[in-house]
Amino acid sequence: MNKEYKQKKxxxxxxxxxxxxxxxxxxxxxxxxxxxxxxxxQHQESNYVSPSHQNPAQTTLAPPILQYKYSPPISPLPSLPTPTPI
Structure with a gap:
């Protein structure tokens, strides 16, 4: 049996x-x-991305919030002083 099997392989x-x-x-x-x-x-990168997919609520919400906190203050700061004197 084994010999026949090996030969077939x-x-x-x-x-x-x-x-x-x-x-x-x-x-x-x-x-x-x-x-x-x-x-x-690429697999290493995909493994690094996979945890974010595993916890989409925590990881995906956190970065946008951080980005939102950093980006809007830049635009409102110049815009706020201009309306107040007017």
């Missing part, structure tokens, strides 16, 4: 390798390996 692996060689040129397979290294950094 080897045949499948050989077929997979042959199919890849037939469909893709060797240069293309190398190009695919290089992007595979890049997604690792």
């Amino acid at each position: 080897k045949k499948k692996k050989r077929q997979r390798g042959q199919d890849k060689e037939r469909l893709k040129e060797p240069g293309k397979s190398k190009q695919k390996r290089k992007p595979a290294n890049q997604p690792k950094t």
